[in-house]
Amino acid sequence: MTEAYLMKGKPENGNDAKMENGKTRPSQKKEGTLDQMKSEDIVNYLYGRGHPHPISEGVSEMRELLLDSGFDEIYTSFFVSRRDLRELTGELYPVLRDSVYHLSWVRPAPLGPTPDVDRRLMARFPDLDRAELWNILDALDEDSSGEELLAQLMDELGLDVDDALTVMNMIPELNRGDPEVGDMTLRSFMPTSWLSTLEAIFDPENLPLRLFTVATAFRREAELDSSHIRTYNILSLAIGDDDLTLEKGMAVLRRIFDNQGLSDISFLEKSYQFPFFEKGTEIEIFGGDLELGTCGMCSGEILSSRGVTTPVFIADIGVERVLMHRYGYPDIRQLLYPQFFAAWNLTDEEIASSLRYLRKPQTDYGREIARAIHRTYRECREKEEDEKRTAWKGILASSDYGKFLVTEERAKELGIDGRPAEVVLRESRKGMGLCGPGAFNEIWVDQGNVVSVPPNMAKTLEERGASRTNKTFVKAFSRYAAWKIERSLERGHTSRKVEKIRDLEGINLKLTSKALYYILSHKKKVDVQGPVYLSFSFRVKDPR
Template sequence: MQTTQGKAHTIHTLIQKTREIFLSIGFDEIENPVFIQEEDVYKQYGKEAPVILDRVFYLGGLPRPDIGMSDDDITKIKKIAPYISTDKFKKILRNYREGVIEGDNMLEEMIKNLKINATQAMEILDLFPAFKNIEPVCSRTTLRSHMTAAWFLTLEAEMEKQAELPLKFFSIGLRFRREQKQDATHLRAHYGASCMLVDKNLKIEDGMSVAEKILNEMGFANIIFTKKKATSNYYVQDKEYEIFSGGIEIADCGMYSRTALKNYNIPDDVDVFNIGFGLERILMVRNNIGDVRKVLYPQFYEDVHLSAQEIAKSIGLLSVPETAEGINIAGKIYETAKIHADEKSPCKFLCFEGNLMNRRIKISVFEDEENKNL
């Protein structure tokens, strides 16, 4: 088989290009946490947190059931595996409950320690409804909906190490939003690129200059910063801006608020500028695509344009005749339809008349709908 160059997904091509831009202007790459504790959302958003949390995914998990064995259970187990050690099985159940055995290792542990096969192990587990009736329990851990949620954690860790200023970090990764539905403008998971500039006496204008340079490198010209009417709580009041190019919003930036920074033990004389943008939106603007789903999931949402010949090639018969009589009749149907293909409807043409399976039959091709070709 001949090997050819594979095709990269457009989102990952853009991610690589974005990485190169950030690295070329002196930003260090950070892998930010994906799991964010609920309390961190409150520390960052304050009174706005409840409405923000409405848009996040909480993580849940299945609790480990405490399973006992009755005499009836033991009898049923012995019918499946007569020589099994119930004491050893009880120990396995206890270890599972205490987390010593992981769920995906349960069958392996049973097979190894109880000297039974995989079928017997599954049949035994099926005897206990507790394994099948476990309800997920929600935790207070969320999936990050904004990269900012993770930046505060990273910044706190760096400042604890007394990192030398200025700090210039960037991170690219998925953000998760609990949208009510996925449509042309909403996804529940999308890629975001974000950077953080940290220094003393840092001004919003300094950050804007960096933001403009980044976006120019990405191919956007005529950058315009527009102050947001409603400032997010983690930004300084009136220091959050939407960034436009060609009349289309492509990014958001601002200075982190003192209140939010103080919650993460950041000194008062340290200023933090942040910019973030959705990479799918960048591709939508670049490629004039109106549906964000087509950008990320073209295999599901990209329009398919097929010629009549391509459509015809994709159509096949569910079944074909196998007897000599059937093959002969099929040929007559084909020839009749071919001869009269351009006849105007309504029309009807006899293809075959004769005996088949001890019955007298007639077969015709027809088109009842008016003003069509056969």
């Protein structure tokens, strides 16, 4: 998908909202609003960093994983017509239709003058323009809305909002009538919402097609239990290419699950097939005994009816199910609504083991660079006179599998040629040396609280029974630096400077959602801060 497609429909300036007549929408600010209040008159609640919900955290992680893998993000419609639903469910429609939410609404009908209503209205509002009122009511049709009617009563009859509402409530026809079922449903099965998108953007000259969306789906489950809810989030992806097969699509999913640290993943052919998929290709995905989602090859007949002439693989992965499998939630409701369900009971040791690196190197050379950076910081931690020091030297080489880094010694041993490359640690603040006084702070868990302390306090915490995480600020920074270097081989340079730490994410760390919600629900704290003053740069030099 091209950049032009992604920019399609985007205004040149998001602040210049245009009305249909081409004029700029006037400002809605009024005197006396908060915009005119002095900042010192407002109590400041804007400080620190809040904690994300585990679902939004999981969604964010999955989005970044797909974006980093070259997939383009799109939105698909919440609404699916019953015609499309019937076409894509085929013989399963009688089985599935009662699990779909069918949309309905009240359709206003034109109203004629009613003596009884007239009499009561004139008694309540003797100065009401009766003829104008019935002109307004006469114009009602199935496309009219209650909000529009309220605005007309206020604008054309000069009523305030309370009187206009009173008029509307005195007309029985505006308060009666059952909703009528329309032609639209809320999406319950993601394949049904993919079809119109594939039809709209398919271009045989621009393959492979790699798209994803994180979408909310709605299912009228008969019963709610530990693994079934009526609204849930789905990571849905679509791949289209001329030589695409089911096996290739499943290989992509295995790589995605591996990158998320998920194990015990299995694929089983579904016992009954959704007609949207080619026969024999719909596969259920399991994490242990928990179903995580489905995948399969789209029906060629259905695709060709919409002008799509290449094979398409679609996978739907339940975000909540993935988080349940990863973190061991026994009940999906605990994950969704921790404020209403029993909190987790975790020991300090369990919380300590739940502290993870946000970013870490994925290759052998990346891990080697991370160790070299950490080792160099340890060697120069007390040397304030150091302004810079080379932590790693090697060459950038190429192979059939892409670019990679290798040490000078190893390159000579293997006879590999390439461009010189080096990682340099630099002084972040004059006179500070290569790292600040808090760079080697250790992270511990003490009675449910996550804290960072200088190394000389470690013994005290250990004697109190606190749990060591085996993570320090400088160790986390070293891993982030190596990860960033891995991703910069094409452009040949990158750098990063971190001065003061105020939270875990600021130094490349995070707690699992399970541990974080235990801490919040038990009124514990995460107190991680310190002056680290760390800086590195990576550069590939031009060949001599």
